[in-house]
Amino acid sequence: MKHARAIAMAIGLAAAAFTGAASAGPGQDAIIAAWADKAKAADPAFSGFDAAAGKAFFFAKHTGGGAETPSCTSCHTDNIKKSGQTRAGKAIDPMAVSVQADRYTDLAKVEKWIGRNCNSVLGRDCTAKEAGDVISWLASQ
């Protein structure tokens, strides 16, 4: 009995560690879960988000979008712990949750900006997998 409890606790701890690594808090977890639902709906074989792929996507130079916005870093810069800047010169708060705790806690806000920014950068909507990957990475930073 004692043994079983210890095992259960170990599993619980491991699960907590896993979610801890994947995101920053309950607000972000709920957002990522919502995107996982979208990804599953789009692809029944979906098996989880890949933060490393999301990081690569964020830093990549894309084609198909606006001439002045080839990358997420065009506005958010390549240091997500620092402020970014819009093309009109207005500061954008850092994207890393470790310095900006309210990031990725409002689904409507995330959907609005992913919708806009993917189209500005890639000239198309992001797939649910692409969006979930990048949010998973951002939320873990």
Added chain:
Amino acid sequence: MKRLLLAAALLASTAVAATAADRMVTDEMTKAECAACHIAYPPRLLPAANWEAVMAGLQDHFGEVASLDDASVAHIRDYLVANAGKDDPTAVDAEGKPLLRISERRWFVGEHKGEVSEASLKKAGTWANCVACHKGAEKGQFDDD
């Protein structure tokens, strides 16, 4: 005579004060949505036809996708149009379409001519960045130059 001068001075001062107040953006949604990327520009800086054109083209807003849900677009458009500047037949581009950039309007070009050095413009990055020089721009204050 003195009284007349005083009246004139008073009128002039209230006219200036009213200008900053008139330039204040008072609609919360307009402020929040526009100011995500730049100051919420005073509605009276463009005529109604030009605001209609801006709000009809958010899917290509100066090279960026700034799309919004239909209800928000309608709300913001109505506010901008209701508070727009005077109609201006010169506020059109070479093809006769309504100008979308406030900075291409004649009075804007005139006001800034000889006032803004190349270095200042470079520092601001773009004419869209009013606050680079007009610190009170968000409150409608542009007379501080």
